[in-house]
Amino acid sequence: MIPFLDLGAATAELRAEIDEAMARVLDSGWYIGGGECERFEEDFAAYCGARHCVGVGNGLDALELSLRACEIGDGDEVIVASNTYIANWLAVTAVGATVVPVEPDPLTHNLDPALVEQAITPATRAIMPTHLYGQSADLDPLLALARKHGLRLIEDAAQAHGARYKGQRVGAHGDAVCWSFYPGKNLGALGDGGAVTTNDPELAAAIRRLGNYGSSRKYVNEVRGTNSRLDPLQAAVLGVKLRHLDAWNARRAAIARRYLAELPTERLILPVVPDFADPAWHLFVVTTPKRDRLQQQLADGGVQTLIHYPIPPHRQQAYADQAVATARLPVAERLAEEVLSLPIGPQLIEQEAARVIEAVRRVDHGAVA
DSSP states (O other), rough: BBOSHHEEEEEEETTTHHHHHHHHHHTTOOOSSHHHHHHHEEEEHHHOOEEEEEEESSSHHHHHHHHHHOOTTTTEEEEEESSSSHHHHHHHHHTEEEEEEOOTTTTOSSHHHHHHHHHHTEEEEEEEBGGGGGGGOOOOHHHHHHHHHTOEEEEEEETTOOOEETTTTTSSSEEEEEEOOTTTSOOOOOSSOOOEEEHHHHHHHHHHHBBBBTEETTTTEOSOOOOOOHHHHHHHHHHHHHHHHHHHHHHHHHHHHHHHHHHHHTTTTTOOOOOOOOOOOOOOEEOTTTTTHHHHHHTTTBBBBSSSSSOOOOSSSGTTGGGGOOOOOHHHHHHHHHEEEEOOOOOOOOHHHHHHHHHHHSOHHHHHH
């Protein structure tokens, strides 16, 4: 079976460097914060072209803390994508704000700026685009809307480590850019981890304070915070992987180019990459109305695939008691029934990519057309 993503192979490739980094942390005797976290924050901020990076416990915390630092809460509305992972929605409702789902562009699957403008009301406080599948949303029109209406732009870049928008790396366009270092990400830890990058020093300080029990100085608690800090062991591992991120993304891009050139377009809708985007290719997502049949036949042919995501947030039980549960969001609902993610990890070798392509070609045309 060709795995969707081989995390064991990724660790094995860097095992000596990871072992050295982890041993350095163990020998330091410093297990919360400290030099490893500071070094990674500096390096990741520089990588993203941002002035500040604040390490947090996970990607969901990055989103929630950013909203809280922007003083968004009860009575406020936040525009989110209708087809994103539920973390965006959970962060918004966790701070007491209301999610306002907006449909994506059917081709790129990213937030449609024209529809965002239509959704803005006097209660809107922020726009939260997701750089879905590792491809940047169209940021310039979203930034223009944010400036026009006095809104915050809080980006979910959990899948976009190394992605570029108009030549500039994602990570410093909006007010806050939120990252997850979940193990399966392009830049993944050996457990949970997250960060926020920003050019705003006051926002960075507020996020750090909120994630440290509301404290900037030990035993002095200025606000009601929480405990959400990047672990130094994970920071050390991430520091190792950051040095290899561009090379690993290049491997993903090579697989994507081959898929785009050789997969049968008469059977599938392949990813569409706008001129402004240089994706990190976290996922390679194809679309077909016969998705379930395709997935089963690929599994029978020895290819593991995943669905990102099978249930749109407004149809999740978590929001069954909310007015949004009855929203009419046909694009999100159709994508949930039709998207399928093919293997594209950086440890996927050329022969395996060829086998994936061949397996897709062998699928019965009538079953997926």
